[in-house]
Amino acid sequence: MALYQEWADQIKSYNRNIKLTFLANILTQIGLGIFMVIYNFYIRELGFNELVNGKVISMTFLSTALVLIPAGVMSDRASRKKLMLFGAFSTGIILFTRSMVESQELLILFSFGTGLASAFIQVSIIPWLAENSQPEQRVHIFSIHFAAMTAANVVGSLLGGILTDVFSLFLPELESIRFTLVAGSALFLAALLPIFRLKEVRIENQTDRKFMDFKRGIPHKASLKIIILFAVAQLMIGFGAGLVIPYLNLYFADRFMASNSLIGLVISLGQGATAAAMIIGPMVVRRLGEVKAIVVLQMLSLPFLLLTAYTQHFWLAALGFLFRQALMNAGNPIQMSLMMSKVDDSMKGLANSVNQMVFNLGWAIMGPVSTGIVLKYGSYWGYAAVFTITAGIYLVGSTYFFFVFKAMDKTKSAISATKTA
Template sequence: MLQGIYIKELKIGEDFLGFILSLRIFAVAIFSIPCAIFVNKYGRKKGIMVALLFVPISGALQGYFQDKWLLSIFAVIQGFSNAFLLVSEGPFLMENSNEKNRLKLFSYAFSDNVFSTMVGYYVFGHISNIFHNFFGIVNALRYSIIISGLIGVIGCVFIIFIEEAKAPVIGENNIFYKKAFSVIKQRHPRNFLVYNFIIGFGAGLVVPYFNVYLKYKVNATTDQIGLILALAMGAMGIGGLITPYMAIKFGKVKTIIICQVISIPFLMLIALPPSLIVVSFALFMRNALMNMAGPIVGNLSMEIIKEGERSIFASINNISGNLSRAVSAVVAGFIMKNFSNGYEIPYFITAILYLAATIYFYKSFSTLELKRKMA
């Protein structure tokens, strides 16, 4: 929440902010396959441990230092570390659940993460605002980022107590890459990668900049931003708990499509009026609707692939979504700095991309759900 504002207050500019965001996301994509190889060899638990140790530490160091090169290096380390979590979490949940409780487990894990993030937004929005009165805006943001990073490391303690199920292990790297090509050749996984690429490109244009948009376009204070984003995350978390019941009634594919289509008008509404109340409401609704299907999307992405190929597919899927996000984050930073109405243009591009991705998703997976019902 605070880093984009921190970089702006350092007078570095939107283009460098876009570069940093892109660098971090690009690192996630590039290192996904090496991380997946590590996780397959040494276990999901170790992958999660690496992520929960180095993601917050590298985040805190990005708050401590102000040099562009050091910010760039720690952004890469943070992205690299985060790749471990992204290739470990989905397979870990699949391997430690059964068909009956799997969707609920994905939903609870999603909502747990969202609600904790909501608390972080709210608390550190207020903390940074209080620090502002004593240290000035730059140091207030700096100290808040460092403290949040140190708190994040505490999560490592709880990973120690996890007992993980024995997972299928892929030994040699050349076998891993052969299986990766085999996965891409399969129709449903390939279609999912294309869908994720389009969604990722749209998300990269706007999601990393919500905080900057609220601060510099709507003139919100950091405590207001913390409250707004906290409420938006809360809406997402509640939505994540509701979606398993929607999936039972409408099916997984229809639930994803319903949530995404209804979210698009609220996405465009964020960009239209410079009103704090309207933008806050639109952001609240957009976050709830677009992301509440997240547990179902994650569950579906694991269901369309064989058990021994899940980490491979998770890594390829991360590459697909994060490469597109990395490119679009740079594009958005360039648009914001060089175009009149540059803060609003990305929202309309994203709306078009989300609509296209949703139509593609329906055409790709509606028959899959129909076959399951017939079976």
Template sequence: MLRAITHVRSFTRDSRWFLVAATLWGFSFSVTWLLLNFLFEGLGFSQTMVGIANAVPNLVALILALPVARLSERTGYVRMMRMGAFAAGLGLLGLSLSHSIVPAMMSIFLIGLGGMAFWVVPSPLMTALEPQANRTYLFSAQFAANLVAGFFGSLAGGWLPSFFARIGGFDPKSLQAIQWTVMVAAVLYLITALPLWKLTEVRPAEPIGGKLWHIPRPARRIILILLVPNIFIGLGAGLIIPFLNIFVEGKFGVSFAALGAVFAWSQLGMAVAVMLQPIVAERFGKTASIVIVQTLSLPFIAMLGFSGSFAAVAIALFVRSALMNAANPIYAEFTMGQVKEAWRPSLAAAEAMVWTAGWTVGPLLSGWIRSKLGFGPGFAVLFVAMLILYGTGIAYTWFVLRPIENA
């Protein structure tokens, strides 16, 4: 841990302002994520429509990730992220004021568009902000900043509906309480743009020309090889993760405050694991460290899905989140290091597209399966599918990506 702190203290000024923006974004995102499905239900969405609403931002990412990444080469990475913060904030504000499906879906589209900039741009930006010795630690610090902010965001998301309910005289789980809370998150999304004005603009030294929807032909083979784990893990996550709040609340009937506390502590566990993961990567190698922590998470996924104890589920959620997500910044930094600088925005976009393809198909399948089988049997099938898909992605990392790292 002391080694990690030493590296963090040596970050450049731009890196530190970037981490401030990442922290604000993570806080706002966690407030939103905790309550979004309940907002949809309050608007009268069926379970199928809730699945569709969860899939819309991912569908936006699937279609527009590559154009946004390629456009950021020309506008500059920092400017693209500022535009993303404004788009997400305005979209979430519109969603908080919506009272029907059509304006809600339009707002969700705008949120997805803004979120896309914060997904595909940070990896190439961070690669440019720090030298090789610090790069893995910056990737981990960015992820950890999101998670620590997520800890407080989840607590705030659980507490704010009760706060607004006391002021307005309505139920903490009412649509009004949720809408007021989402408005707060919308304002915070807009504020995220402020620290980004402190950053020096960054562009690739030799940006690639051509159409915005095209990945450079020489880059396609290596990008495809690097993407395969995300195909399996993204689909597995898409089946369950967007609906974990519904699963826990529906199975145990807990309050929003208790639900927020559970997700908050899971975020904090992830933050600690993420900051320690670079040390594991230095000891065992990047891909081996990814396989180790992801494999250790599998028993806790099973516990999360099939335990009848709320305490056991809370512990499983905490450990699974910490282990599974500890690998994310290491994987991102590893893949960025396998391609040329000019290809990195395209790789980041392709990774986002593959991941969001899983998070587009996954919620749709999840909503359909639960509507056919019911709450308990539906989630049981989905957790089994998640375990199989995760195991396949982990095996690919070990047998295909590890030899690439060691070559």
């Protein structure tokens, strides 16, 4: 009851901009959730092998990585609302187009376009939430943001699997998948409505002080150093995630011959467990501090990742997936809050863009590696190998994070203050 009251009080305290941003985030993530579950099957249904799937995923994250830094600079110097509008509209249109095209070249081209367009939302939303909140609110706000994102993906994953199976009762398999993807595109475009209603209030003369004359040296050196340190940690996690996360639906289909609906259910449950774990994140921070909370949550996920890698029983694999998903991702809002609290306001967009750029770069590089290993060693040993490599990378990344950032693990006051506010 106390936990419920804490969150209820938090949500009531948020301004209209934050609430509208949450709604826009939910709509985009439902649409993306449908795509995440179904698009791999669309490519397979067109007759292409897993290497094409790997190229499509790789190009999406590569293009995002390429544009995130310029988009982050634009977000800091221009209008975050306009960038989110542009990103939502262009991404929705490209997703719709991806539902129609069938040639390998166009599949890859529009996957590249998806990454470019979606970057403008990614780099703007976190700084936007930070600017529209107080420091003591941010751990809770980012927890709600990431939990809502994950919960929306639950809905999208369920809809993706169920709609495809329902449409397949009346339509050929390819057409049923296509109709589902179109529905996902429409939901993504619906996010334009709450974004239009946002009211942007820029700090007077804020732009004038941003990115000071480079002749005077690197601006905000302390912030830049923190950004780089966070980027190294995120790059390692991105390398590990890029090996397994884009192909979890194929893993369950190839190793266990699971149906679309069952895969959608399992992935949805994993996202639901993640949302729940994110909600209790502030409680963990109160006990351990931000840095230790992140590291402990990530370390606890590793045994479950290895369980998923080696089991031959579907429900054990699903159980391992659920706990790995929840524990590994529960630290994301805590990490984002920590980074936003340590970086100067004029560099928040850049910090967010660098953080996401290196993560996407990890996915872009490791996607083809993962599909190549699975094609070479098969559905059991191939997936076992990539999951094990991922566990090793996560271990190194978490250890690095602890030793580099443990000096920051001094303040629990923001969470405590929020509790008594």
